[in-house]
Amino acid sequence: xxxxxxxxxxxxxxxxxxxxxxxxxxxxxxxxxxxxxxxxxxxxxxxxxxxxxxxxxxxxxxxxxxxxxxxxxxxxxxxxxxxxxxxxxxxxxxxxxxxxxxxxxxxxxxxxxxxxxxxxxxxxxxxxxxxxxxxxxxxxxxxxxxxxxxxxxxxxxxxxxxxxxxxxxxxxxxxxxxxxxxxxxxxxxxxxxxxxxxxxxxxxxxxxxxxxxxxxxxxxxxxxxxxxxxxxxxxxxxxxxxxxxxxxxxxxxxxxxxxxxxxxxxxxxxxxxxxxxxxxxxxxxxxxxxxxxxxxxxxxxxxxxxxxxxxxxxxxxxxxxxxxx
Amino acid sequence: xxxxxxxxxxxxxxxxxxxxxxxxxxxxxxxxxxxxxxxxxxxxxxxxxxxxxxxxxxxxxxxxxxxxxxxxxxxxxxxxxxxxxxxxxxxxxxxxxxxxxxxxxxxxxxxxxxxxxxxxxxxxxxxxxxxxxxxxxxxxxxxxxxxxxxxxxxxxxxxxxxxxxxxxxxxxxxxxxxxxxxx
Numbered sequence: 001x002x003x004x005x006x007x008x009x010x011x012x013x014x015x016x017x018x019x020x021x022x023x024x025x026x027x028x029x030x031x032x033x034x035x036x037x038x039x040x041x042x043x044x045x046x047x048x049x050x051x052x053x054x055x056x057x058x059x060x061x062x063x064x065x066x067x068x069x070x071x072x073x074x075x076x077x078x079x080x081x082x083x084x085x086x087x088x089x090x091x092x093x094x095x096x097x098x099x100x101x102x103x104x105x106x107x108x109x110x111x112x113x114x115x116x117x118x119x120x121x122x123x124x125x126x127x128x129x130x131x132x133x134x135x136x137x138x139x140x141x142x143x144x145x146x147x148x149x150x151x152x153x154x155x156x157x158x159x160x161x162x163x164x165x166x167x168x169x170x171x172x173x174x175x176x177x178x179x180x181x182x183x184x185x186x187x188x189x190x191x192x193x194x195x196x197x198x199x200x201x202x203x204x205x206x207x208x209x210x211x212x213x214x215x216x217x218x219x220x221x222x223x224x225x226x227x228x229x230x231x232x233x234x235x236x237x238x239x240x241x242x243x244x245x246x247x248x249x250x251x252x253x254x255x256x257x258x259x260x261x262x263x264x265x266x267x268x269x270x271x272x273x274x275x276x277x278x279x280x281x282x283x284x285x286x287x288x289x290x291x292x293x294x295x296x297x298x299x300x301x302x303x304x305x306x307x308x309x310x311x312x313x314x315x316x317x318x319x320x321x322x323x324x325x
Numbered sequence: 326x327x328x329x330x331x332x333x334x335x336x337x338x339x340x341x342x343x344x345x346x347x348x349x350x351x352x353x354x355x356x357x358x359x360x361x362x363x364x365x366x367x368x369x370x371x372x373x374x375x376x377x378x379x380x381x382x383x384x385x386x387x388x389x390x391x392x393x394x395x396x397x398x399x400x401x402x403x404x405x406x407x408x409x410x411x412x413x414x415x416x417x418x419x420x421x422x423x424x425x426x427x428x429x430x431x432x433x434x435x436x437x438x439x440x441x442x443x444x445x446x447x448x449x450x451x452x453x454x455x456x457x458x459x460x461x462x463x464x465x466x467x468x469x470x471x472x473x474x475x476x477x478x479x480x481x482x483x484x485x486x487x488x489x490x491x492x493x494x495x496x497x498x499x500x501x502x503x504x505x506x507x508x
């Protein structure tokens with residue numbers, strides 16, 4: 001038996017007592033979390049507020065980087081604390097983080113718009129290409145030499161075009177920089193790109209894979225396809241059959257209706273395209289600028305049936321003219 | 326007993342890799358992921374948000390994150406950068422018009438400080454389509470030779486037919502494992 005001196009035992013009791021006392025006075029883990037979270041949140045708020053006063057681009061980029069790092073840290077802190085937090089705390093903290101993130105993204109778009117950059121670049125490129133095609137005023141179709149599978153029509157005003165299946169079978173069709181044109185594609189292309197079209201009516205047979213619409217205004221387009229992506233487009237009607245889903249981005253005032261156009265070989269072309277005629281999700285549109293669940297995006301609407309009818313009526317005179325020539 | 330369990334857990338954790346699949350919209354990121362997971366690739370809609378799949382490859386557990394590539398989602402990519410071991414950059418070889426956009430977005434990632442040390446696999450996708458650009462053309466247009474800070478490799482694949490996808494991923498896994506698991 002080892003003899004422990006009383007003084008040491010006494011010291012032990014005293015120490016344990018102190019520890020117990022400390023423990024009783026200590027705030028709970030959840031309280032600590034709330035306190036720290038609030039502090040961090042305030043720090044980020046300060047950073048966000050100081051953005052408005054910063055003008056230097058490099059400084060801004062640096063600040064946004066710091067903000068995103070802090071938000072990330074906060075997220076991590078919440079994740080690791082979730083073991084001892086009650087559901088309500090987690091919910092509140094989550095929405096606080098979300099609102100910080102939303103504001104940071106909003107400010108970043110406002111003060112450091114990366115998207116604008118893209119736009120400028122593309123605009124810069126265009127005139128260079130325009131020079132080559134400027135002389136060409138014919139209603140003929142140009143084919144890009146570098147890609148034997150591309151079929152493209154560009155830089156036309158006030159023309160009507162009929163394109164046959166043989167011309168575009170399995171090809172990647174691009175229609176670009178057209179103004180006030182009407183184009184009938186009675187065939188089944190592999191992909192269809194509609195870029196920078198102004199007041200155009202475009203009708204196509206089944207597109208085997210995807211359709212991309214960009215930078216267009218005041219148009220009416222009709223086609224069946226697997227996927228449809230619409231970017232940067234305004235006031236345009238879509239008459240579509242889409243077997244997966246259509247999406248819109250940076251787009252407003254667009255309307256969607258089902259594809260009701262038909263021509264002689266449509267059935268055969270449908271068959272060749274492998275599209276499922278039974279499945280049409282024309283009214284199930286994802287708006288990438290409207291990520292609110294269960295709320296209809298203000299950027300697109302369904303088209304009333306009589307407007308669908310009048311679109312088909314509008315096409316008739318062009319079709320008649322084509323038959324008579 | 327408890328200690329042994331922890332050791333086991335740590336070991337399992339060590340063999341995990343975090344891989345980000347990124348690229349412009351319509352490049353075929355989700356198709357790559359679905360193909361690796363043996364799922365149907367014909368019913369894919371443009372990705373709103375992200376997909377995550379854990380795939381077992383040999384001894385490794387790959388956590389694959391496929392984040393949507395639409396312009397409005399690209400600003401969220403940075404939220405996924407932390408502790409990433411590898412990047413799969415998917416390119417639509419047919420979409421020559423947007424290769425410049427593609428180049429800019431890729432080099433933006435390369436300069437990202439949180440991605441330093443990640444291996445970069447570039448998939449020139451849709452190689453089965455007749456209009457696909459050649460490997461050389463893509464390498465030039467994407468200015469890949471400017472990348473000196475990361476291990477990288479470019480491979481022609483078709484996620485739709487599955488051609489070359491698995492060998493390409495195995496390069497990535499090997500490259501990462503040589504870097505981080507040196508037993």
